[in-house]
Amino acid sequence: MTSVKKIIEEAVIKSKKLKEAIIRAKWDEIVEGLFFKSSPLYIKEGVLYVTVESSVLLQHMYMNKNNYIKRINIILKGNYITDMIFKVGKIPLEEYFKDNIASEKEKPDEVEAALSPDEYKELQKSVENIENKQIKDRVLSLKVKSLKREKSLRKIGYKYCNECGILHKNSGGLCTICENKHHLKREETLLKLFRENPYTTLEEAEKIIDKLSKEEYDKGKEKKLDKIYKRAEFAIKDRNIEDARLDLIEYFKLETGEREIKRIKEKADNLIKLIIEKLQRR
Structure with a gap:
């Protein structure tokens, strides 16, 4: 038989106001170094709304929100928080501590x-x-x-991130999250160059992306080729052969650097046949 105490505990933990108070009380454990630069506001339909000090921190916390959600739900002992929304604003310290003397x-x-x-x-x-x-x-x-x-x-060797200001122990000037964000931004720029001109060379890309390495260029090229191929395969599954042909023409321009359109179209048509055969065998 379930004890009265347990029933009360379970009922209390389901209270929205109490969950908000618990999150405020444990906020330093949840966000660690960003404790004084952010503040939980309220919960609405499973979403926790949070005020942050600056737009830079907003981006940082957004990229790390899955970790925060996991920590919060462990503290609340249930999957009560499904998402977090951040907005820039003043951090209300006094309000924050009213439930946490x-x-x-x-x-x-x-x-x-x-x-x-x-x-x-x-x-x-x-x-x-x-x-x-x-x-x-x-x-x-x-x-x-x-x-x-x-x-x-x-x-012991930690330093402030040059972008968001939190302490980190990476060898460079950026913390892991900002480093990843920086890498993604460079990758997006490279993919855009390939989209605008599939013949973009390493030398041409270096003029746009500072200190671009051959390894970074090759990885970006491989990712773009993979995206185009998957898009073409999906078009073939959907019986949009002409769309697939256009995608594969772009694919071979990027992969081979070939400029003779007739030869590129032949390669595209041959690959379409191979993809159709592969799909039929499944």
Whole structure:
């Protein structure tokens, strides 16, 4: 028989307001280094709305949102959050802490011992406009912990990302997420060049994309060829042979650099026959 306590616990966890309060209370665990640069607002139909400090951070958090959703649902013990929507705005620190007053106390001498006097004064100054003393103490305590963590990480080789500002330990100047975003942007530019001109050479692409390597160029070319082939195969399945022919003409221009249209069309028609035979064998 299910205990009354368990029934109450299950009912409470399903409360939207309570879930919002739990997320606010655990926000530092969910987003780690972005704790003071973002704030959860409310939940609507399984979507968590979040305010972030800047558009750069918005992009960063958007790319990492699946990790956040996973952490949130583990904390809530159920798949309550299915998506997150971010918007740029002011971070409401006081509102954030109304449901999360600190129960633990930290001795002033322990706080000051970990930071220089100037650092501690700067943190005190950053919370001086918060009227509620409990909230002010909680914000100050968390800011102190955050700065301690940053200093500790920097001592062991972490550095600030040149783009979004979070701490990372990559060898370059960008964190993993910003590095991936940077790579995707370069790849998109290269694919666009191939789309506009399938005869685009490495030398021509280098003029548009800074420090483009042959390996990067070849990978982009391979990806574009794969996309064109799949599109042509889909057109053949759908009996749009002419669309498939146009796609495969583009395919052979890019793959071989061939400029003789008659020979390219012959190759396209031969490949169409092979694809049809392959599909018929399935």
